[in-house]
Amino acid sequence: MKGLELRNRYLDFFKSKGHTVISGAPLVPENDPTVLFTTAGMQPLVPYLKGEKHPGGTRLTDYQKCVRTNDIDEVGDNRHLTFFEMLGNWSLGDYFKQDSIRYSYELLTKVLNIPVEKISVTCFEGDENTPRDLEAANSWQECGIPKERIYFFGKDDNWWGQEFGPCGPDTEIFYDTGAKPCSDNCNPSCDCGKYVEIWNNVFMEYNKKEDGTLEPLKKKNVDTGMGLERILFLLQGKNNVFETELFMPIIDKVKELSVNPNDASLRIIADHMRTSSLLICDGVSPSNVGQGYILRRLIRRAIRHMRKIEFDIDKITEVCDTLVLSISDMYPELISNKDIVIEQIKKEKNRFMNTLIKGEKEFGKILLKLNEESSTIMDGHNLFRLYDTFGFPPEVTAELAKENGLDVDMEGYKRLFEEHQNKSRQDAAGTFKGGLADHSKVTVAYHTAAHLILESLNRILGGHVDQKGSNITSERIRFDFSHPEKVQRETLDEIEKMVNEQIDNKLAVTCEEMPLDKARDAGARGVFDSKYGENVKVYTIENFSKEICGGPHVENTSMLKHIKIIKEESAASGVRRIKAIFIDE
Helix, strand or coil, rough: HHHHHHHHHHHHHHHHHCCCCCEEEEECCCCCCCCCCCCCHHHHHHHHHCCCCCCCCEEEEEEEEEEEECCHHHHHCCCCCCEEEEEEEEECCCCCHHHHHHHHHHHHHHHHHCCHHEEEEEEEECCCCCCHHHHHHHHHHHHHCCCHEEEEEEEEHHEECCCCCEEEEEEEEEEECCCCCCCCCCCCCCCCCEEEEEEEEEEEEEECCCCCEEEEEEEEEEEEEEEEHHHHHHCCCCCCCCCCCHHHHHHHHHHHHHCCCCCCHHHHHHHHHHHHHHHCCCCCCCCCCHHHHHHHHHHHHHHHHHHHHCCHHHHHHHHHHHHHHHHHCCCHHHHHHHHHHHHHHHHHHHHHHHHHHHHHHHHHHHHHHHCCCCECCCCCEHHHHHHHHCCCHHHHHHHHHCCCCCCHHHHHHHHHHHHHHHHHHHHHCCCCEEEEEEEHCCCHHHHHHHHHHHHHHHHHHHHCCEEEEEEEECCEEEEEEECCCCCHHHHHHHHHHHHHHHHHHCCCCEEEEEEEHHHHHHCCCCCCCCCCCCCEEEEEECEEEEECCCCCCEEHHHCCEEEEEEEEEEEEEEEEEEEEECCCC
8 A cells, every 4th residue: 555545545534434535735824833744634723623513514624734844953864854744634523532532543553454463452540630540441442452552641641731731641552563571561651662543532522721720622633643654654555654655765865876775875865855846746945034034955965865875966956857757646736846946955055055166165164273282183062063053963073083093982972962952842842832733813814914915915916916925923924926027125115005095994894605616707816726626715805805714814904904915925936925013103
């Protein structure tokens, strides 16, 4: 079974159980400032998990492209990835634990034909605030999982929730690889490799208040996630995700063009090139901030490892060609964006090669100073500064140091690097503190203003303008749109004026659910790429705009303050970016 077949079997199964197949969200969240990327299948569904009605009903399923960046430096082992696909199904106040577990068991054993003896599960053991999850455990036993393969663990392992908001116990499903147990107490909580987690069913049955107390939710939800790459390599009898068809063609091409390949470098290159290509397809360009910084870091790390294995850098486009050919059946957007992907990667490769030259010059300055001080050690601070400031790989610094008779304080570098990494992880974790996206009154108002901005851009700049992304906080809106050239200040003033006129006109904002085809025929703006005929929400701003959107919005434009466009700049090739704020008058 290949990846596309696995995805389709999953979606078809849940469709047969009354679930609406919905489209996944872009990798860059449109209206969620709390994270850089879509990191989980539940993320785009936050408003509906909080109680908003979904046009697809109360049973949903999809596949979601995800990027997680906290463990970039762990990629190279047998399981870490930066990009992965999450298969998911949701119950929004519909079925709960028993049916969720029954569906999971049926899919795994009857559709994917996994032997029951390969499956072990974990459930929440309970604590002073919440009971032991016997309902989940009993449901597994009723399905056919014997008691001895049902384990109970605490909140660190079997509880989902953030600082406040919806939360609850989960049950995790593990595949027994058949490897030798690491000890007599070997169980799914071990990292020895015998057990591989393949699915997680979260049961949102409580609301955690800001004072830390829990209260039962009136409407209980189910949120599940299955990592496609992970279960795929198990079904194919492989040892790790990199041995599947999602990676092997890329790895084989890189190996063919390299002098001294090694597994870790080949995996890093394959993962980072795949992630980079799909980020570029979703409108991200290399830069020094935000999503662009992560993309730059991925491309440069891939290039560093290409140099390490003596890959012919000038043939990097051949890797791009192989990548597109090998996974375009799953991600057809790679075909239409192939030229852009190659252009962006080649540009970043050229920039980085220049960076390496600058780094070598900076190394020369440090070497001169060390010689003047009669020092024979390149300390960790210099190693880290070259890496952090100039992007100069520490292994290259170490090679140059050795050639010049210097010892290298690699331990000092690692210590500084770990401090930097830990801080980055803490910062990343802090961006999603509430567990759910920011839907305060101010951000809802900015969200509505984004509709006014898009329509005004279309009317003033031309019909070629499409939204390419947005990022909204309680302080401002950042809005990306397709346009080939800089927008002059006088034109920005016209756009401002048109938006503010609609605010002064006190236009009603209404929402209607309708099939996708009807929305298209009604002239609604949006991305009409769904092949499932799902229902969508269409928000109409009276006599001005009509747009497909998940919401939420204000009920009348009179509830908005006037906007002021404070900045206009390039976001990528053919994409402009404006930043606007509400102003008091």
